[in-house]
Amino acid sequence: MRRFRVVVNGSEFEVAIEELSGATGSGRPAVVPVSPAAAAAPASAFVPPRPAVQPAAGEVGAVVAQMPGTILEVMVAPGERVSRGQTLLLLEAMKMANEVVAPGDGVVVEVRVAKGASVNGGEVLVVLS
Structure with missing residues (x-):
């Protein structure tokens, strides 16, 4: 199993990639969430983060x-x-x-x-x- 850090829309995720040998028949690797919270949440509960306008340090607006x-x-x-x-x-x-x-x-x-x-x-x- 190999571990990777992935950044999506500014949010960072840690994932582990495991190669399945013959279990899926597709030969493609599966993505396995590492954090317990991510593993417990159903896929339908995931809402991608909405990009927000972030002011630069000290600048309002x-x-x-x-x-x-x-x-x-x-x-x-x-x-x-x-x-x-x-x-x-x-x-x-x-x-x-x-x-x-x-x-x-x-x-x-x-x-x-x-x-x-x-x-x-x-x-x-x-x-x-």
């Missing part, structure tokens, strides 16, 4: 990049009022355009990126009040 990528389009400007769920900008990551949305109602205080900029995961993109 910061909207951060959830993954590294390139800014395709900035759709807001400082002083503009935004509503919860409104698209603030488009971030291209893994060959897909991802909408970065407002976590709540507010006013755009600062836009820290421009079209074409490369960003890292966790980097502040927009600050809302």
Whole structure:
């Protein structure tokens, strides 16, 4: 049995992989949860974590990049009022355009990126009040 650490949407899981010899007939390895809590929970009870907008250290209202990528389009400007769920900008990551949305109602205080900029995961993109 081999043990691995897997990160999914920012949540870390420890798993053990065991090769089954002829038991399933598929020849594929089985994933076995390591923690007792994970083993006790039925598969239907698992709800994947929802990505949350995390402000950078000391910044209230910061909207951060959830993954590294390139800014395709900035759709807001400082002083503009935004509503919860409104698209603030488009971030291209893994060959897909991802909408970065407002976590709540507010006013755009600062836009820290421009079209074409490369960003890292966790980097502040927009600050809302």
